[in-house]
Amino acid sequence: MSWLTPELGAHLIDLGSAMLLLTCFAIVAQRRLSACVDLFAVQSLCLAMTAAFVAFLTGTKHIYLAAALTVVVKAVIIPRVLRRVIERLNVTRELVMNVNVPASLLICAGLVMVAFFITQPIIPFGHILTRDSLAIALAIVLIGFFTMIARQKAVTQLIAFLVMENGLFLGATAATYGMPLVVELGVFFDVLVAALIAGIYTNRLQDAFDSVDTSRLSELKE
Amino acid sequence: MERTVWLSIVLTLAQVLLLIAISPGVVGLIRKIKARFQCRRGPTLSQPYADLSKLMRKRPVVSTTTSWIFTATPYVVFGSTLTAGLLVPMFASQVPLNFAGNIIALVYLFAIGAFFLMLAGLDAGSAFGGMGSSREAIIASLTEPAAMMAVFAIALTAGSTNLSVIVHKTALLDGIVADPSPHLLALAALFIVTLAETGRVPVDNPATHLELTMIHEAMLLEYSGRHLALLEWAAAIKLTVFLALLANVFAPWGIATTLTGTALALGLAAFGAKVALLAAIIGTLECMFAKLRLFRLTDLLGAAFILALLGLLLFYILRG
Numbered sequence A: 001m002s003w004l005t006p007e008l009g010a011h012l013i014d015l016g017s018a019m020l021l022l023t024c025f026a027i028v029a030q031r032r033l034s035a036c037v038d039l040f041a042v043q044s045l046c047l048a049m050t051a052a053f054v055a056f057l058t059g060t061k062h063i064y065l066a067a068a069l070t071v072v073v074k075a076v077i078i079p080r081v082l083r084r085v086i087e088r089l090n091v092t093r094e095l096v097m098n099v100n101v102p103a104s105l106l107i108c109a110g111l112v113m114v115a116f117f118i119t120q121p122i123i124p125f126g127h128i129l130t131r132d133s134l135a136i137a138l139a140i141v142l143i144g145f146f147t148m149i150a151r152q153k154a155v156t157q158l159i160a161f162l163v164m165e166n167g168l169f170l171g172a173t174a175a176t177y178g179m180p181l182v183v184e185l186g187v188f189f190d191v192l193v194a195a196l197i198a199g200i201y202t203n204r205l206q207d208a209f210d211s212v213d214t215s216r217l218s219e220l221k222e
Numbered sequence B: 001m002e003r004t005v006w007l008s009i010v011l012t013l014a015q016v017l018l019l020i021a022i023s024p025g026v027v028g029l030i031r032k033i034k035a036r037f038q039c040r041r042g043p044t045l046s047q048p049y050a051d052l053s054k055l056m057r058k059r060p061v062v063s064t065t066t067s068w069i070f071t072a073t074p075y076v077v078f079g080s081t082l083t084a085g086l087l088v089p090m091f092a093s094q095v096p097l098n099f100a101g102n103i104i105a106l107v108y109l110f111a112i113g114a115f116f117l118m119l120a121g122l123d124a125g126s127a128f129g130g131m132g133s134s135r136e137a138i139i140a141s142l143t144e145p146a147a148m149m150a151v152f153a154i155a156l157t158a159g160s161t162n163l164s165v166i167v168h169k170t171a172l173l174d175g176i177v178a179d180p181s182p183h184l185l186a187l188a189a190l191f192i193v194t195l196a197e198t199g200r201v202p203v204d205n206p207a208t209h210l211e212l213t214m215i216h217e218a219m220l221l222e223y224s225g226r227h228l229a230l231l232e233w234a235a236a237i238k239l240t241v242f243l244a245l246l247a248n249v250f251a252p253w254g255i256a257t258t259l260t261g262t263a264l265a266l267g268l269a270a271f272g273a274k275v276a277l278l279a280a281i282i283g284t285l286e287c288m289f290a291k292l293r294l295f296r297l298t299d300l301l302g303a304a305f306i307l308a309l310l311g312l313l314l315f316y317i318l319r320g
Helices: A006-029 A033-058 A061-088 A101-119 A133-150 A154-176 A181-209 A214-219 B002-037 B047-057 B068-087 B103-123 B127-158 B163-172 B180-197 B216-220 B225-250 B261-288 B294-319
Strands: none
Touching (some): A006 A101, A006 A133, A006 A154, A006 B294, A033 A154, A101 B294, A154 A181, B002 B047, B002 B261, B068 B103, B103 B127, B103 B216, B127 B163, B127 B216, B127 B294, B180 B225, B180 B294
């Protein structure tokens, strides 16, 4: 592998991280729920590719397993569950938002800037592989957090939560070359269970209120 | 000295002829791909050439209420678009005209054409023309900042606003883009700008005439004969130039960095393949997406602007 210099490897990891950020913005700009799910699946695939690159370049075997689990859990199982939930609901798109799309995009750009500024002093201490990834990971976490606040439908909020988790995984992989395998397995299991529970909860919400608008939950009173 | 001057002239002429010759073919290719996706056979690749030659032979009909702007516009648009095309490296990384203008000149050469087209749309005084002009003005004002930001993000990483220098530097790195994350964001932004500027599907539908949602076609409604042919041809050239820009700035694989015969032949083949691939991507996208509502365009173009801005900031904050 003489052509794969560390320089080129770092570029490929940066490219993967940038792809994640790009899909994040696509999710923020997208109103159709099914398209959001597809974009999340694409984002998870990019994440798995980035993780596989890190594994290949550092020779850390257990990241391969984490990448494979990402593909299985986040790019196949969770999107399938979410699609089934969406099929059952009578909503196809997010019509009323707490913050409209152009304003959301501007706020997300601001969040990315904040993330860049915060991580800027840390980056020189890191390894060459993590030049952009740490900043982008923090930006993705912030964007996911914001999207959870800005959207009203339970399904979109769930996707935003999963996007946040993707950002955390990217940060962990890029900055520390992965957590111990036991921790990663635990996190995957948690995410899967959280997604399943949120899916069931969304269905219950639909049954109780005829809507998956979580702002209705404030009406629950004794 | 004498020889390099002649070589430059020959290369410039070759690029002009190439642009004029292949641009209707690119449009034909996109139409063909769309037709295949819709289970139609579709017109042959030479159909746009046949259309143009038929229109060229017809006499233009000009309304008596129009001013000189109406008759001058087809020539201004064609000329400015073709000049813009000379600033973009197509098959050789060093464009002979690179001393004359950079990537900023390119954006504003296109803007001259768009400006005159808007004026001409208003000039004839028909309701459709004015509507098209007003919509085009909205889109132009939204795409221009995005285009400029994307352009600056690329120029910063290359250390020059000159397109020849940018492409040449990237090509000498064996096609490895020097700084992938700002480039990827700029590429996404520039792709959206390309769709908006050339009037492709999420923004405008090039296949419709006499529809209330049309934008580019609405401004051309009053034109006929060779004027219409020139404007259609200019639109095709604009599309080809944007595709060449996308292909060569972000993936300058195979472009001729030296002026030898084999390098030029390889560059020409690579250029054809890349433009055909991009045309296929655009054709596929047009079949996958519906046209956006006019008032939803701000979402798409706003996203392009934000992405380009982030590309710029990524460079400034993380590399600065």
